[in-house]
Every structure is written in structure tokens, then in C-alpha cells.
Amino acid sequence: MSRFLRPAIRAMHGYVPGEQPKRDDVVKLNTNENPYPPSPRALEAMQKLLTTDRLRKYPEPLGDAFREAAGRALGVDPDGILIGNGSDDVLTVLTRAFVPEGGCVASPTPSYLLYRTLAEIQGARFESTPYAPGWRLPDPWPLPAHLTLIANPNSPSGTLVPIADLDRLASQVSGALVVDEAYVDFAETNALELTRRHEHVIVTRTLSKSYSLAGLRFGFAVAHPSLVRELVKVKDSYNCDLLSLAGATAAIEDQEHLRACRAKILATRTRLTAELRGLGYDVLDSHANFVWATRRDRPVQPIFAALKERGVYVRYMDYGVHGQGLRITVGTDAEIDRLLAELRR
Numbered sequence: 446m447s448r449f450l451r452p453a454i455r456a457m458h459g460y461v462p463g464e465q466p467k468r469d470d471v472v473k474l475n476t477n478e479n480p481y482p483p484s485p486r487a488l489e490a491m492q493k494l495l496t497t498d499r500l501r502k503y504p505e506p507l508g509d510a511f512r513e514a515a516g517r518a519l520g521v522d523p524d525g526i527l528i529g530n531g532s533d534d535v536l537t538v539l540t541r542a543f544v545p546e547g548g549c550v551a552s553p554t555p556s557y558l559l560y561r562t563l564a565e566i567q568g569a570r571f572e573s574t575p576y577a578p579g580w581r582l583p584d585p586w587p588l589p590a591h592l593t594l595i596a597n598p599n600s601p602s603g604t605l606v607p608i609a610d611l612d613r614l615a616s617q618v619s620g621a622l623v624v625d626e627a628y629v630d631f632a633e634t635n636a637l638e639l640t641r642r643h644e645h646v647i648v649t650r651t652l653s654k655s656y657s658l659a660g661l662r663f664g665f666a667v668a669h670p671s672l673v674r675e676l677v678k679v680k681d682s683y684n685c686d687l688l689s690l691a692g693a694t695a696a697i698e699d700q701e702h703l704r705a706c707r708a709k710i711l712a713t714r715t716r717l718t719a720e721l722r723g724l725g726y727d728v729l730d731s732h733a734n735f736v737w738a739t740r741r742d743r744p745v746q747p748i749f750a751a752l753k754e755r756g757v758y759v760r761y762m763d764y765g766v767h768g769q770g771l772r773i774t775v776g777t778d779a780e781i782d783r784l785l786a787e788l789r790r
């Protein structure tokens with residue numbers, strides 16, 4: 446059968462997501478989920494929907510109620526918002542919209558591994574260039590590319606590139622520039638203003654991390670309204686279901702809940718960083734809800750394996766010559782205490 450597949454699909458490996466263990470007695474610090482519950486208003490909105498017969502009908506194709514709510518919460522034009530079934534769906538739409546077969550996608554490395562997969566599905570070349578020292582944007586850069594993708598804050602490093610650098614990059618790129626802000630609610634700055642100044646800059650967001658709704662699958666892009674009108678042609682008509690739209694709308698309206706969660710996670714992040722450094726790990730200052738821990742004195746893969754054996758899941762990542770490390774999600778204080786106790790043993 447495989448001979449009927451496009452050669453690009455046969456040649457690619459496919460993205461491997463972090464493990465989702467079946468047991469629920471594990472301390473799960475491997476996929477950057479939020480350890481705190483989502484806004485009760487989001488749960489309520491979804492429960493209420495189930496008592497009606499609304500599921501019989503199709504949802505709003507563009508998610509107008511969500512766009513209005515997100516526009517108010519973020520101070521952006523609702524017409525400049527594109528909804529997605531997770532921000533991975535939004536990234537897929539962007540790749541399909543901007544990158545022709547045989548085209549080029551560029552991204553710094555180490556970064557989010559899905560970017561390469563998206564390029565490969567499209568039959569495009571993927572050009573990854575190492576970050577410059579201090580996790581600044583690569584230099585010289587950018588390469589001519591149809592699409593340049595930057596995760597900011599970056600994963601797995603948790604580092605943040607200054608917005609002024611992205612602004613400069615926006616005037617240098619030859620194609621579209623995507624700033625993937627999956628973790629931006631844990632940082633101090635964001636790139637939304639760049640979408641006002643540059644018609645080819647797209648910011649992507651997700652409700653999976655800061656809003657504790659990874660299971661709901663909801664993400665969105667912010668861009669110039671004229672660009673969103675074009676991107677709408679590429680997405681599935683009903684890419685977000687009625688329940689996720691209701692939950693996402695209520696969640697983004699509850700900015701107070703977001704602030705409270707964020708404060709707890711930042712406090713735990715500070716403590717986790719200091720404790721890991723005390724145990725001999727090199728830990729970058731993180732602007733996300735995870736930390737990147739490396740060691741100079743020994744490989745960390747055996748540490749990852751030993752932790753897993755003891756029911757503590759973190760993410761081991763191997764970027765070859767660019768290094769290996771443990772990406773550890775900031776969990777609750779109790780979860781982090783358990784992690785630290787196992788590391789000490």
C-alpha cells in the first residue's frame with residue numbers, strides 16, 4: 446500500500462509526542478501540562494452546553510464568540526484571530542498556507558520538534574540553525590524561507606528572545622514569520638504588537654498550558670485581519686467543536702484565574718530552579734512553565750530512566766551536538782518535592 450503514498454510521507458519519521466502514561470499514580474512532569482485545574486467558569490460553560498440540544502448543530506465556523514472574548518482579553522482586533530484545534534492545528538494551517546512543496550521552513554535549534562514534521566509533511570526543506578550564545582537568535586540569519594518559526598519562550602530552553610530582536614527579524618525575513626507563544630503567559634513580554642506593525646507576522650497561542658486545557662484542544666493565531674481572511678480558506682470549516690469553543694471562551698474571559706495560576710507556577714519555578722542548581726544541574730532562567738536542566742559531569746539519560754522507574758516522568762531530550770537535557774514541567778509544590786527527593790536519592 447505504501448507505494449501509493451507521497452514520497453515525502455514515506456521518507457519522514459513523524460512527530461513523537463511526550464509519553465502519556467496509563468497509570469495515574471505517576472508524577473507527570475513531561476509534557477508541560479498545568480498542574481492546577483482550569484477555570485471553573487470554563488467547566489460550567491461546557492456542562493451547561495450538554496443540557497441543551499446544541500450539539501445537534503454545527504458550531505460557529507470562525508468561533509465568533511471566542512474571537513470577541515479573546516479580542517477583549519488581549520486587546521486585539523477579533524477579526525485578526527484564527528481559531529484552531531490546538532495551536533498545532535494552527536501551525537499546520539500556517540504551513541499549508543505559506544509553504545509550497547519543495548519550499549523552505551526555517552527555525553532555530555534546539556526548539557519545538559513539530560516544526561520539522563510540519564515541513565516534512567508539506568514536502569518542504571527544513572533549515573534549522575543553532576541559537577547564538579545566550580540563546581539569542583542565530584547570526585547570521587535568517588535564511589531565505591517561506592516560513593520562519595520561532596518559539597518564544599522557546600522549548601526546551603525556556604529562554605525568551607527580546608521583542609526588539611523579533612521586530613528586526615520581521616523586517617529581514619523573506620517569508621512569513623510565526624512567533625509561537627505557547628508559553629508566553631509565563632513570561633513578561635509578548636509579540637502581539639508585532640502583528641499590528643507587520644502584516645506577515647503571526648503570533649500563535651494555546652489554551653493547553655497556561656489555561657490548563659490541554660485535553661480540550663484549543664489554540665489560536667493573532668495576525669492582521671486581511672491575512673486571517675486568507676488563512677480561513679485553508680482551515681477545516683469546523684476545526685473547533687462546540688464544547689471546546691464554549692470552554693475556551695469562558696476560560697479566556699477568566700483572566701483572574703489565569704493570573705492566580707501563573708503566580709503559583711512562577712513561585713514554584715523559582716524554587717525548582719534554585720534546588721536543581723544546588724544539586725549540581727545547570728538550569729537556564731526560565732520564562733515558561735518548565736525548566737531545562739543539564740549536567741556537565743555525566744549524561745542525564747540514566748537519571749531520566751531512574752526517575753521514570755520511580756514514577757516520576759520528566760522529558761529527556763537529545764539534540765545531538767546541541768546537547769541533551771531534562772525538560773521538567775513546573776508541577777505543584779508537592780510534585781516538585783517528590784521529584785527533588787528522588788533526585789537526591
Ligand SMILES: *Cc1c(COP(=O)(O)O)cnc(C)c1O
Nearest residue numbers: 531532533557596627651653664
Ligand atoms: C505545547 C506546545 C504547542 C502546542 O500546543 P497545543 O496543545 O497544540 O495547543 C505549540 N508550541 C509549543 C512550543 C508547545 O510547547
